[in-house]
Amino acid sequence: MDHVLKVEKLCKHIGKKAIVQDATFSVRAGEIMGFLGPNGAGKTTTIKMILGLLKIDSGRVRIGGYDAARQPEQARESVGGIIENPEMYAYLSGRKNLQIYANMYPGITRARIDEVISMVKLGDRIDDKVRRYSLGMRQRLGVAQAIMHRPRLLILDEPTNGLDPMGIKELRDTLQLLARQEGVGVLISSHQLAEMELMCDRVCIIDGGKIIATRDLHADEDQQEQLHIAVKDPQQAAATCSRLLPDLAFTAEDGVLCTRCDHSRIPQLVATMVQAGLEIYAVTPHRDSLEDMFLQTTTGSKGQIQ
Structure with missing residues (x-):
């Protein structure tokens, strides 16, 4: 380069x-x-x-x-x-x-x-x-x-x-x-x-x-995304997914299943859930914005940026 x-x-x-x-x-x-x-x-x-x-x-x-x-x-x-x-x-x-x-x-x-x-x-x-x-x-x-x-x-x-x-x-x-x-x-x-x-x-x-x-900002495959997954029973789905995919953290929040994983891993995650008999209605990715990253990274995140 x-x-x-x-x-x-x-x-x-x-x-x-x-x-x-x-x-x-x-x-x-x-x-x-x-x-x-x-x-x-x-x-x-x-x-x-x-x-x-x-x-x-x-x-x-x-x-x-x-x-x-x-x-x-x-x-x-x-x-x-x-x-x-x-x-x-x-x-x-x-x-x-x-x-x-x-x-x-x-x-x-x-x-x-x-x-x-x-x-x-x-x-x-x-x-x-x-x-x-x-x-x-x-x-x-x-x-x-x-x-x-x-x-x-x-x-x-x-x-x-x-x-x-x-x-x-x-x-x-x-x-x-x-x-x-x-x-x-x-x-x-x-x-x-x-x-x-x-x-x-x-x-x-x-x-x-x-x-x-x-x-x-364009390396989609290397970025993690917060996933909101609409399922029939989020609490049960969180327990099942935690057992099948122990390296990922799953929570049930506001009626949806939430986790965070690499963009490239989303197909594997969905396939594992389907094979486990979980009913998936929607998968919505929420990638951190540049502002999110900036505030998480800098020590002065509450101050004015320049």
């Missing part, structure tokens, strides 16, 4: 306080990785170290195969980033903003500018002045600016802040198209967990400066 970002044992201290501790994770080409954590968990600090905006105390960052410490110019050319709101000349058009930015990089053609405009779906408004843009349009213009030099990695810190539902959807569509069409790896931090679940392929959770969990 081609990794466009590798972070290895990244550390940052302020005084005697450890802000980031041995953070290790990676982003693959063509995937969107969500970077999540409670307030003060170390997300923005980590992102700033990756982008070279903050000195690294120890550890290593590789972007597009380049060591950020030993090959800083090549690493910088391999990444595009937006920290909070993108900076634009409000009195100029979107196109003029992109043309000015393109002059900072050699080899960016008019065709490439037109290509990124099309990719972020701003073609009908690109010649309007930026001051007339909605916040969502500015964010998409910022994405166009950040990918114009064909980086292998795009980093976005809280890009959905202040966006309305339509703006969030437009940004999601843009990033997913970018990952598919150009093979760019995307690292994105956000406090909107439901949106991250829709947008991302994987998520990485940081808490107290440490990476405490990663989750592949």
Whole structure:
């Protein structure tokens, strides 16, 4: 698997306080990785170290195969980033903003500018002045600016802040198209967990400066599900299933049989129950949402997330 970002044992201290501790994770080409954590968990600090905006105390960052410490110019050319709101000349058009930015990089053609405009779906408004843009349009213009030099990695810190539902959807569509069409790896931090679940392929959770969990949001076979099984006699079914499948826990709750098992094991569970003569009327899976996982995983689950 081609990794466009590798972070290895990244550390940052302020005084005697450890802000980031041995953070290790990676982003693959063509995937969107969500970077999540409670307030003060170390997300923005980590992102700033990756982008070279903050000195690294120890550890290593590789972007597009380049060591950020030993090959800083090549690493910088391999990444595009937006920290909070993108900076634009409000009195100029979107196109003029992109043309000015393109002059900072050699080899960016008019065709490439037109290509990124099309990719972020701003073609009908690109010649309007930026001051007339909605916040969502500015964010998409910022994405166009950040990918114009064909980086292998795009980093976005809280890009959905202040966006309305339509703006969030437009940004999601843009990033997913970018990952598919150009093979760019995307690292994105956000406090909107439901949106991250829709947008991302994987998520990485940081808490107290440490990476405490990663989750592949599309690996159905490896995820456990809470099952609600409608049966004739839940109490009797719980006793029978506990005897036949002792490695699983069964309870009767609210008139249904409840258990938790791997997604791939559901057919075996149903077959065992049928063979035991239990009458099954419905099997309803209830997989933990990303929010459930986040709150179960982080120590500050009652605090506000960032």
